[in-house]
Amino acid sequence: MNMKTRSINKIIGIAAVLFFAMAFMAFIAPQDQKKGGPWEIPSKYAKMENPYAGDTDLIKIGKMLYSKHCKSCHGNKGLGDGPKAKQLETFPGSFATETFQDDTDGEMYFKSIIGRDEMPNYEKKITDDEDRWAIINYLRTLK
Amino acid sequence: MKKLNIFLTILLLLPVFLIAQDEETEIARVKSKPVRAPFGCPVVIDNQTVYIPTAKTLEFVIEHRFDKIENISNLFGIYGSSNIRLGVNYSITNKLSVGFGTTKYRKLQDFRIKYNILEQTRDDKMPVALTAYGNMGIDARAESYFGQNYKFTNRLSYFTELIVARKFTDWLSIQVSGSFSHINRVDSLMEHDKIGISFSGRARVTAQSSIIFNYGIPLEIKGIQEHTTLTNPPKQNFGIGWEISTSTHCFQIFVTSATDLSPQYTMMENQNDWLDGDLFFGFTITRLWSF
Incomplete structure (x- = not known):
């Protein structure tokens, strides 16, 4: 085996190790996602009444x-498994959990529309x- | 003194009446809300739509047309020559946007303005949306393209359009538009002006995806024609495709018979006949940033 072939084999070897390392990282990355801490929701929002509560016509809209x-991060059923979710540093959470569904409508409004950190503001x-x-x-239907 | 007291009382009560009027206006406004997004993109293949993003939104637009669809050897036009336009638009208000774009064909630099005159309302008090669109193009190729007696104004072309749109159902929106195109310098046998009409539509298939179409008809109106017989009259253009619109992007992929990315040249110079199979793949991508 000449020097040139050995060098090529070495490069292929390094490339293979890097490839498998990157592939392995792809499985590790989601576990590294942080869990979002508790939200600080101003009382103005927490107490906010939903003027359309129970309006089933609006569910389709x-x-x-x-x-x-929302779907690209939060997923089809709100489980936090949308195609863009893996790119986030913080797990977007599941809307099906009791913890989320126990929120008042106003709290949900603040989290969904005002946002924080990686959760963008949607007011505009x-x-x-x-x-x-x-x-x-x-979101109430995603229990 | 008594008169002064009455005057002051009225003056103090005046804001109450004014607020009451505001509330009435507010109720009326709520009832007459505009319909939700009749179109999800600022363009529908080769035509403008009535859609203007909300105020203080910057929009980046990439428009692309591949070569004529022939066979697998040119990968249905993808390996051939192409036309591309890069543009930015900015919504000054919810009803007014301005923009600039640059196109490969003719090195055309265009400035555009779009204004929503009327919005269709949910209570149908206003059954249609009405939008005006205008652009001015500057052909930036070398002077030699313009022949003798060159003047800067030879480079200019214009397009103005009035678009009427209606969202008929949650899933179907149709628009009709009338346009006037003008090119300052054309070959001696060609026309300077053209009136055209276009029909476009969007049929929503899922929450994000829609089928879109556009049909443009350059009209032959004897009254405004400079020549009794038209040389190479422009062909009608047709496009059909698929649109996906998300929170910050809009994607359209389609086949069309128009390769110019400026509507005045499509209306005045398009020689591709879609009935003869002159069709081209194309796509449009937009990205929105809110400020």
């Missing part, structure tokens, strides 16, 4: 808006208040 704005993207509450009404 909420589902449509959820698909457009979803400008109509009725549309914002439509999303909250839809």
